Amino acid sequence: MMNEPSNQPKFLYLTTVGWKTGKKHRIEIWFVKHNEKYFVISECGKNAHWIRNIGYNPKITFSIDGITFDGIARIVNRNKESELTALVSELMNEKYKWNQELIVELKPLSFGNH
Numbered sequence: 001m002m003n004e005p006s007n008q009p010k011f012l013y014l015t016t017v018g019w020k021t022g023k024k025h026r027i028e029i030w031f032v033k034h035n036e037k038y039f040v041i042s043e044c045g046k047n048a049h050w051i052r053n054i055g056y057n058p059k060i061t062f063s064i065d066g067i068t069f070d071g072i073a074r075i076v077n078r079n080k081e082s083e084l085t086a087l088v089s090e091l092m093n094e095k096y097k098w099n100q101e102l103i104v105e106l107k108p109l110s111f112g113n114h
Contacts, residue, residue, distance in 0.1 A: 008095075012038060012064045014106070016073070018049075019056035025049060030098075031064070031106075032091040038062065038106040039076070039088045045102045051075070054104065062106055069108040076103040 012031045015024050027050055029040045042048045046055075054060065054073045062069055078085045085103060092099035 009065045012040070012062050012106075014040065014050065014073075015061045016050045016053035017057050017059070019053050025053060030092070030096050032088060032095055034087065034091060036108070038064075038108075039091070040104050040106065041088075041092060041099065042102040042104060043100070046075075048102075051102065051104070060106065069106075070110055071106050071108045074105050074107075076105055078103070 010030065011028045013026055013028055015026045017023070018025050031038050031040045033039075042051050045051070054075070058072050058074060060071050060073045062071060076084055076088070088103050089099040
């Protein structure tokens with residue numbers, strides 16, 4: 001498995017819409033990229049507020065290095081997508097030496113804008 005370039009940004013900024021408040025909720029989170037999609041891991045699993053927000057509204061925005069993407073988020077099903085889970089876990093472990101908990105896929109709907 002090839003490592004991402006060392007100049008690769010360490011964080012992305014994910015914005016979800018609060019399922020109770022309707023307000024935007026922004027977090028800074030580690031990520032990896034694979035096949036034009038981005039993957040993040042929720043350390044708190046399904047209890048994280050941003051995961052609950054995605055459950056109600058999967059439309060998201062996220063930015064990397066000042067480039068903003070509109071996208072759709074979904075939770076990766078470890079049981080049905082074991083190959084993808086293993087690959088993302090390996091990429092996260094290579095980049096951050098950590099890969100535990102719930103994997104979420106961020107799929108850009110368009111290439112960088114804003």
